[in-house]
Amino acid sequence: MSGLLSLGTRAMFASQAQLNTTAANISNANTPGYSRQSVQLETAGGQYSGAGFFGKGVNLTTVSRAHSDFLSTEVATTGAAASSDAARLEQLQRLENVFKLGEAGLGFAAGKLLNSFTDVASAPNDASARQVVLSNTEELASRFRTVAGQLSSLQAGVTQDIKTQVSAANELAQRIADLNQQVARVKGLGHQPNDLLDQREQLINELGKYISVTQIPADDGTMGLFIGGGQRLVLGNNALQLAAAPDAFDSSMVTLGIKEAGVVRPVPENSLSGGSIAGMLRYQRNDLAAAFSEVGRMATVLTTRINEQQALGVDQLGGTGGPLLQSGSPRLLPNANNTGSASPALSITDATALQASDYEMRYDGASWQMTRLSDGSSWPYTPGTERDGLTFVPGAGAAAGDRFLLQPTRLAGTDMKVATTDPRDIAAASPVVGVVGTGNRGTVGVGSLLPKEAHASLGAAATITFPSATTWSADGGLTSQAIVPGQPIRMNGWELSLTGTPVAGDTIQIRPVVPPATNNGNALAMLALRDEEMVAGATLTDAYASAVGEIGVRVQGAEAAATMSSSIAEDALATRNNLSGVNLDEEAARLIQFQQSYQAAAKVLQIAQSVFDTLLQTAG
């Protein structure tokens, strides 16, 4: 009799437990990271009698969760990769907005400035045409400043974001360490602390969104977390702190470090495989730095070439043209850990040879090594020589291991401004003009005479004679030079294009202009800058077009990577959720199932009671 009662009670208890678990499942249907739980039952064994074994009912063994270690790790890893790609994409999309297309772009403003020399060429004396050039110069300088300013604020944004995310990651790491402790504490009880494990797993996933971690479970149930190339972040109940530290060269940039015993040890960026912090560090180091260099290079090259051309011409006051634009100087940053006392100097000696890159100089105690950061190529450097348009003079006092960061164009756009406000300072005139000899019998004429490069005799008078229809001579030892069709006569820094054909004995006089000069030779030379391949073999328009294209390709690449990694992460999450998550239909069905078994168990009790009553009546 008592057997029946105890059987019924056990069954009721089991069903109640199942109902409770189902209710908990239903409650947590929308809880992220929750794993469906179920009551594990087993038979309570048999009681031997002469007639064999009688079942003693049901036993609750434990409450287990639907879980797969493999799938959980998969979710963490893929989530970290997706979050890294998404962070980089988001930043790149902001960066792309800085490189505007069409009329709003830098390329357009640069073209407009050079184009406005057309009107100066048409009317060299017209003050309003000159004023338009100045206004366009100001417009260009202000666009460069705006773009550089936007890049700087993007950099500041990245720094801020990384700082915020580092502190969020630290918070998560601490909570994981706390959970580790709780898990370890209940380890001895012999049952899995399902909810603690779920919570910890969820926190690890969240941490992975910031920075990818490697999970190594320990025997006491705690989970060890390692970042990068195996640096400890959480071990047992102890969490280390990540730190967003200023870069050892450029304090406006940020690097990741890990704080241990008060010392911040840097975490190598390329050892981080995922997480938004890794994505943003990569963006900062590769994409943003490239954008800075590219914009800076355009600013530097354009400024240099326009000013050089100005210096070849004659302004309206009769003097040599002064600078029209001013761009920021090259920047040289010593590493914070340098021990030497050298204060080197960096100068741009050939703007048109500049690469869109920063450089690192390293001293090994005897010689210098130069590394181009955009592509990582490296070579020994002899101090004072020109490389990629740069000349680096280290000075004395460098110690072995000293490093310097060269940023030739970082500030070029930031500090770009107009160097003059007087329209008369525009050097529209060429210092020399070509005049066809009065006694000429051929049809030779001056197509154009443009000052092209600095030369001591640029403004000097000269006579070009034509000994035959295909040769020319000039004073200064140039005799019987061949006239190559399509190629100008180059001498004294100017280029003379001929029209027509000379007859032997014809001459062209090169005369210095009489101030105030009113010819337009230098304005035409400015126009010719439009076609000059000044930015590493490309014209300015092409350089900007390819910069836009390059950023576009970067964004496209990041987009593809983000789409792919997020779909992989979604798949992993879906697979894990489908295993571990709650299906409400299932729970509803279980609810009915367990309710019915509860009712059945209750019926057993009722029967036991009525059997007992029957016995009492019989006895009584």
Added chain:
Amino acid sequence: MRISTAQTYDASVNNLQHRQSDLSDAQTRLTSGKRVMRGSDDPTSAARAERALAQEERAVVAQRAVDASRNAMRLSESALGDAIGVIQSARDSLVNAGNGAYTAEERTTLAAQLQQYRDQLLKVANREDSAGTFLFAGQGAPSKPFLESGGTVIFNGTPGEIALGSGESLPATVNGSTAWMTAMTGNGVFETAANPANTGKGWIDAGQIRNPSALTGADYEVTMSVAGGVTRYSVTRDGAATALTNVAFRADQPIEIDGMSFTISGVPAAGDRFSLTPSEPNLSVFDALDAAIAELKSGSNTAQGVSNGLRDLDSVLSRMQGVRSAVGDTLNRIDNVEDRLAASKLHAQTDRTNAEDLDLVEAISKFQEKQNGYDAALQTYAKVQRMTLFEYIR
């Protein structure tokens, strides 16, 4: 396979968001009309559109340069027209001065008239455009290109032409030196002159070319001699005697030598000399008029003066007409350049449109497609979310 309920909701919401953002993107493109709004939409096309835009802008400014050239050429053309008119009037006056019946006073009046014409011409030569650029300054002049200096007019500019930044060589000025200062002296090949010390009343005409291949380019001198009432002449070539030595002189009868033919009229005296020298390109409009005015005022050998004056005025007139027709040619050329520029601009615009503009038909049909997709997604979501076992077990 089990499905996690929360997962299905998350996935549906994700999908709906994707579709909605696609739809909104398609709508933005439709309203802006641009297929490429950012470099990443299509990097190659974005770069192509940038280049096309630069080309288009260049065509626009080149058009302004062409307009400037046209303006300068029109002004110069009209200035040259004015100058030609004035020179023709001066020529008419000079023809009148040749009338033997005129008195000295009448000739002085004519000289004054010529002086007026000369002053008018100087004004025309120094004419400037609205921007203050002198039309005839050549490659530029620090101030007025034509200045009075020591009784003559000098060219203060730099000979030549200024080219414009139009991509094709178009002039912004006319070479004032060519137009005003460097007509050929004489008849263009040789210049005849009477020795100022002549005492007779003979005058030499401008001469003509009979046989261009026989020309030598040497200096010739005709010396008259009178012996026994018979006037004879001898011609020397660079000082050496020629076949024409001691030939009987007849007024108005052409004398021919080395392909040249000239006529001495009137009554030259013994010892009078006439010279033939090769023409030089240095006859200025002003010098021609100045010489004629001086000749009229002096009244010594009016016939020779008028003859020389007319010859010189014809020479400068023909030079000026030549320059004027060259300017006219330039104006025609400007029209051609303009056509080419318009074609280049259109090409750039087409290129840019092809690179970055939206194909509306395609875009609208894609938009429709996306709209349908979104609609279907919403409907299935609404249906599926009602299907749960709890609906049935209450």
